[in-house]
Amino acid sequence: MRLLGGASLRGRVMIAYGLLALGLSAMLAIVTWSVVSNYLTDQRRESAINQTADNAAAFRFGLYGASTPCIPARLRGECDSPVQRAGISVMDVLNSLPTSDSAASMVYVNGQWFALTGRPEDLPRELIASAQAGTVADQRIVVSGQRVLAVGAPLARPGDALFEWHPLVGLDNTLQTLRITLIAATIATLLVGLAVGRLASTLALRPLAELAKVADAVARGRLDARLDAEEDRDLGGLARSFNQTAANLERRVAADARFAGDVSHELRTPLMTMLNSMQLIQNHRGELPEAVREPVDLLGDDLDRFRRLVIDLLEISRDDGGDRGSREIVRIADLVRAAADATAGRPITTVEPHAEFLVMQADKRRLERVIANLVENAEDHAGGCKGVGVAPGGLGVIITVDDAGPGIAPEDRDRIFERFGRGETSGRGRGVGLGLAIVARHVQWHQGTIHVTANPTGGARFIIELPAK
Structure with missing residues (x-):
């Protein structure tokens, strides 16, 4: 038993x-x-x-x-x-x-x-x-x-x-010959029974394997995946219930995505007005009384966080709404170097010679957002970005982003990729908790993986593996 x-x-x-x-x-x-x-x-x-x-x-x-x-x-x-x-x-x-x-x-x-x-x-x-x-x-x-x-x-x-x-x-x-023959026949029958059991289990569990495959697809974000066993006499009820649940979830996610997108779009106009007004006030900061300057600076920081939140909500709602993007052949080293150096404002990218000419089919906007969010996360929350590396390996290419912070606790290394998830050591900073969730979604969209480990020289290291040639 x-x-x-x-x-x-x-x-x-x-x-x-x-x-x-x-x-x-x-x-x-x-x-x-x-x-x-x-x-x-x-x-x-x-x-x-x-x-x-x-x-x-x-x-x-x-x-x-x-x-x-x-x-x-x-x-x-x-x-x-x-x-x-x-x-x-x-x-x-x-x-x-x-x-x-x-x-x-x-x-x-x-x-x-x-x-x-x-x-x-x-x-x-x-x-x-x-x-x-x-x-x-x-x-x-x-x-x-x-x-x-x-x-x-x-x-x-x-x-x-x-x-x-x-x-x-x-x-x-x-x-003795009879005894050996009977023992051999018993062992052979056992092996035949195991083989028949494997075949029977394969045939009998094929619908369950299909269910597991579809459930995994739904868990990975393919909310349009459905079971084709609704006419099966034994599994029809389960298939119909699963398909109905998946359909309700798809409608709910689509409705939430539309709501987030509509809200974000509606907020853009007043946000732009507030940002322009704040820029005008900051241009005349020297003319403001000393007692007003600190509240104005605090208001500017919150408006910048508000701007980031709206941009991230638009990005999330675009993915949840089923935006399939557009794929094109890109040279990974050039894209990573441009996005990382531009975000940090200084050269921080190191590319190994064998990775210089690796290419892949990618959505340039999504992949640039991945690199920019990681570098920005290191700059804002972890004492600065120590470097970005591109090397062959893994699924095809490995991209690493190192920061100078205290590192991320092992129990927080999965939670930080959730929406509005924060590690205990991340601090408040200027983020809103959506940047790494967007990174995880975009890496998954490219059929890659991302995880975080401890940097041997201190700090955290984000490791991205993407399929490349």
């Missing part, structure tokens, strides 16, 4: 099929082994007993001739003792017995043991007693490390008996 609990859904289906196949094959193997082994053992025992009984009859005939054998007194009133034929020895009769698969033949006649091969002392006492009492008996024993079936059959005279050993090597080899 712990194994199934820690596995994926596909893995659990595979394991379930494998365990089912293993259980069925193991049960079939056990039944087959029980039936076949018992049958072969019984056949070998019956064959050995019959051969020993036939040899006992042949021995009686060879030793006593056609004289009447001794039958127990409870069946006849009298018992005629057979007479050994003149000139016939026990060993001669043993040598004349028909050839069989026995490994040894021994006979107890007239209170004396005679043997061609084998030692009478290796025979179990219970077996000897049973045969001498007139009962055909058998018992498995080990002689010189070899398993044999010892069989004893009574002769004509009371107390006389013939004993033979029948090797069980052939039976043991057959059973």
Whole structure:
């Protein structure tokens, strides 16, 4: 259960099929082994007993001739003792017995043991007693490390008996082959069960895989992604509910984007008026009383933050509204150098020689905004931008932006890319918390990645990987 609990859904289906196949094959193997082994053992025992009984009859005939054998007194009133034929020895009769698969033949006649091969002392006492009492008996024993079936059959005279050993090597080899075959078949069935389980899970979970793919697309911002399984009898309800939810989310996001865009556009006119008025006031700052200059400076800073907020809201609403932009071939080094140096007001870009001619299909406006926002973030919140680097690697090209600040705590490195997200060490500055969110959106639009780490020389390092050639 712990194994199934820690596995994926596909893995659990595979394991379930494998365990089912293993259980069925193991049960079939056990039944087959029980039936076949018992049958072969019984056949070998019956064959050995019959051969020993036939040899006992042949021995009686060879030793006593056609004289009447001794039958127990409870069946006849009298018992005629057979007479050994003149000139016939026990060993001669043993040598004349028909050839069989026995490994040894021994006979107890007239209170004396005679043997061609084998030692009478290796025979179990219970077996000897049973045969001498007139009962055909058998018992498995080990002689010189070899398993044999010892069989004893009574002769004509009371107390006389013939004993033979029948090797069980052939039976043991057959059973060993059967055992190996059944184990191999069980393992093969387990592998087939796992393969069938994988195939069945692939077919059965294909709609769920499609659902996961569409859900991932929606999570990445493709709000128009939909499931095509609404007519499926089993998943139709789930597909319709998911599509309805995605449609409602798309409408809500579109409405929010339109609202943000409309508000931003409406604010631009009064904002421009306020900015122009503030510029006029600042041009005559020397004529203002000393007590008014500080409030005017504070008002100018807030108006600048207000301007940044409106610009960022327009950018966000443009992306949320489905602006697909325009792609063109750009030389990455030239674009990064121009955007970073212009934003910082000084040369800060270093391009490795192998990255000088890397190109990619990009939206120049979005990519320039990415570099400008990162450099501006370093200048305003992190003590200045220490440098921007362009090098080959990763998805194609790696762009790094280093700052001189105290760095960003590991628990804040994901949160700073959220809208209005701020790290604990970012300070207030002049930002509004949308710059890095726009950066993340634009990098994702270019099918790239962005993350932040600690700079080995101090500060934070933003690393962008973009597909390039």
